[in-house]
Amino acid sequence: MLSFCGQDRILIDANGRFKMPQHFITDFLSGGNGEVVFYCLPEGALAIYPEQVYAEMRKRCNEDIRQAGMSMLKRRDLRRFGAWSASAAITPQGRLTLPNEFRQNTLLEPGTDAVIVGVEIGVEIWNWNRWQQELKLINEHELDRGDLELARDLKFEQ
Amino acid sequence: MLSFCGQDRILIDANGRFKMPQHFITDFLSGGNGEVVFYCLPEGALAIYPEQVYAEMRKRCNEDIRQAGMSMLKRRDLRRFGAWSASAAITPQGRLTLPNEFRQNTLLEPGTDAVIVGVEIGVEIWNWNRWQQELKLINEHELDRGDLELARDLKFEQ
DNA sequence: TTGCATTTTGGAATAAAATGGATTATATTG
DNA sequence: CAATATAATCCATTTTATTCCAAAATGCAA
Secondary structure (H helix, E strand, O other), X not given: OOOOOOEEXXXXXXXXXEEOOHHHHHHHHOOOOOEEEEEEOOOOOEEEEEHHHHHHHOOOOHHHHHHHHHOHHHHHHHXXXXXXXXXXXXXXXXXXXXXXXXXXXXXXXXXXXXXXXXXXXXXXXXXXXXXXXXXXXXXXXXXXXXXXXXXHHHOOOO | OOOOOOEEEEEOOOOOEEEOOHHXXXXXXXXXXXXXXXXXXXXXXXXXXXXXXXXXXXXOOHHHHHHHHHOHHHHHHHHHHHXXXXXXXXXXXXXXXXXXXXXXXXXXXXXXEEEEEEOOOOEEEEEHHHHHHHHHHHHHHHHHHHHHHHHHHOOOOO
């Protein structure tokens, strides 16, 4: 069975919480205990991954710690991921609270409509308007790629 | 569960103290007894690491000691870390006092707003304005990287 | 050395916010 | 159309943060 796919409209309640749609809960629970990681994306949406997925993404070793003392670049890297991530767990009622400091950047303030989107390895929460724009961008990019393929197909030497 | 992640606004009180957010206290306590090391970063923020992390960062071998006699560079290095670090412990009420000598460099004077940021291996305290600048840098860099990727995907010759 | 004043530290109380549960409403399925 | 499952709202409880006050420690001067 497919994991983490589809889109659902959700409502952020007055306390900044939302109800995770049932099929996504199932996805988070299979291969995990409901522990998740929020990650605030540069494109202005909030990603939610199962903890194991994020851990794989951010695998770290003692070498990283040693480098942090000497390298500003390394510190920036730790800072970026540290600042824009947070862990949480899906409650028995299937709810999650959006981290306070991430609400502004993602335009996910209490009392607003949003979209939750499956992204195969996890989900993303989008402000409704931003999601419409993103959809348009995705579509345009794909059309460009299509044109490119066509052009390549007509080129003499592949 | 993730350690040392997320951002929180904090207030430096009239005596230069602040309340460590609960989730960070938990992080410092797990794998440690709440002993921390302040380290004043060249980028103008104050890092706070669990003692063990700092120890790992500054691990010295006999080779270093021998070099100290011969190398001015090496001595500078030792001097920098020595001068700009200090140890402390989180109080039972979860408070920490900012070292007096570090307040000017970090723009963390009593009575100011600040941000505490998780950086995966510890936390950093930032003056509010400086943090906004740093965030802008981080974000712009990420968006540039995104544009570059996109352009590459649409380039004729792969 | 003693007494006073100032600064620093610790604790308690109050206020705010976040959490969890339960009930009501809505939607979906048979 | 009824029953079940799911979602949303409301309210109570707990947790967390902030402010204020008291005690202790420190420094200074007489």
